[in-house]
Amino acid sequence: MVTMRDVAERANVSIATVSFVLNGTKRVAPETRTRIEAAIEELGYRRNVVARALASSRTRILALLHPDLEARPNATVIQFVMSAAHGARERGYDLVLWPVNGDEQMSHLLAGGLVDGALLMEVQIHDPRVDRLIASRLPFALIGRTEDEDLPFVDIDFVTTIDQALAHLRSYGHRRVALVTQRTKAPSGHEPGRIMRVESAYRDAMAALGEPPAVITVAGTSAGGREAARALAEDAPEATAVILVNEGASAGLVKGSRELGRSVPGDLSVISASTTAELGEMIEPSLTVMAAPAPQLGRLGVNALIDQLEGVQDALPHILIPCTLVPGQSVGPARPS
């Protein structure tokens, strides 16, 4: 039976260095890595992670419970997924993609014994997945929040994000600012928590400014964006600017406004929040965006979960990070009313 020590001796390195290469947990100089890999192949060393998992009752596998991204993947959600995968690998864990449509795949997860813990995305206000995780005592962390803010979570700070977007628009003279959010097919109470939080942050901020709110809810598609352009022109004609928290509708809103003879930013200034700067750049004119902190939050979420598993103290974080303003060409001076 070849051991890790045999590999270390043959390659003339420490056992720790062999472990770094095998687990991918730390960068090892290319020449050293090549030597260790040669020793592994010569000696025919093969670790049995399955036997190790049985001995330790730990698999070092985490599940990422994500919504159905197959139909219409969204640039920001993907950044969450990829940064979580990288973050897991850096700490020596593997991340399994776990497509959950409603309650479908939860039994397999909970009765399977495959994973040490779960990371949830697109968290709903009342999330049945969370109830089942709590009942099963499987450790978990959330990217997003339920109504119960005592659970461990990392999330976008929508209050600060909306406040900063409004402050930016007000510096250009805009007072009447509408909000466009996303309509989902989820039954009431099961919408992603962010939709409720964005709307309530917006209403609070407008009330504090003494301005009347105008909220438009459309599907996250090009057609939804065009619908929002029409609703803005007809139902909120006094709005000179709009904050959009609906990535999929952003291009359609700009195109739809133009088709109605309203130019961006001449007649309507637009900020697209919780999206990526790359996506904003694709649109004409380039959108001013509030870029989502997705790369950070994916890593922080997976770290929050691993900290729980490894018994790190204070491993139940409540982390909020706002989006970052990236100016484009879609915000201009408010038109005179």
Add this chain to the structure above:
Amino acid sequence: MVTMRDVAERANVSIATVSFVLNGTKRVAPETRTRIEAAIEELGYRRNVVARALASSRTRILALLHPDLEARPNATVIQFVMSAAHGARERGYDLVLWPVNGDEQMSHLLAGGLVDGALLMEVQIHDPRVDRLIASRLPFALIGRTEDEDLPFVDIDFVTTIDQALAHLRSYGHRRVALVTQRTKAPSGHEPGRIMRVESAYRDAMAALGEPPAVITVAGTSAGGREAARALAEDAPEATAVILVNEGASAGLVKGSRELGRSVPGDLSVISASTTAELGEMIEPSLTVMAAPAPQLGRLGVNALIDQLEGVQDALPHILIPCTLVPGQSVGPARPS
């Protein structure tokens, strides 16, 4: 020790139905599923997939080796990832996201014993990952192709895709058609195979038509797209149309052309190939695209791997599917020369 039979008896269903719920391999009526889940919880049934894996020396876990998607996720690549994850789950396998940057994470994969097989994306012409997989005898399938076309693969049929794009442009009177492909940082021979295949399909097709080729290679970014617009105007001014196989540069090419006083499609018709219709719709004017068969290929790739693992005959497929034309507003009649 509670068994699956106990659960089946308590829920008054067959053992197979319990298995469908636990593995998520087949849709079970919601009431039946609820009854089975209640029985699992009441009896405290817990399968030990780790013990089962040790007994069978199979883990039913597959690795998806993907490039670094963290920095600039690409709409089409994500469709591959998500459809592969769904396809695996439908056959009772789990898919681990395995970020591979160069040769970094291969040792962990090959010496780990965690996975039954690997699915590779962004396959290079000479792909060192493939060499190591062959040496280690870990079953694998490719989404894309190396030079060795005997390996099991699924891929986009670039010959048919380019031919159909050219036929569409020629029906509008275009004869001089340029190609814009993607520059990568990979050393020569390690570029993604698709880049070489696209260029060679284009050169062959233009030669067959008796027209001179013009190939422009730029980064997959907005800046790259603008660079392509300038190169088209300066180095290939006779081209009245362009086929773009560079998703990230598509918006920049259209914006850059407009900035140079060349309208799309008035002065330049554009087809963006191997991308998504949703992305084409975001741009102004909406791009005519050749939509990548990513949802199909992700599933076919994972099925090719699982078929090998399960000893299905003829499990070494060579599947090619062309992109599908989705007309937008970026192709018009050729301007008179």
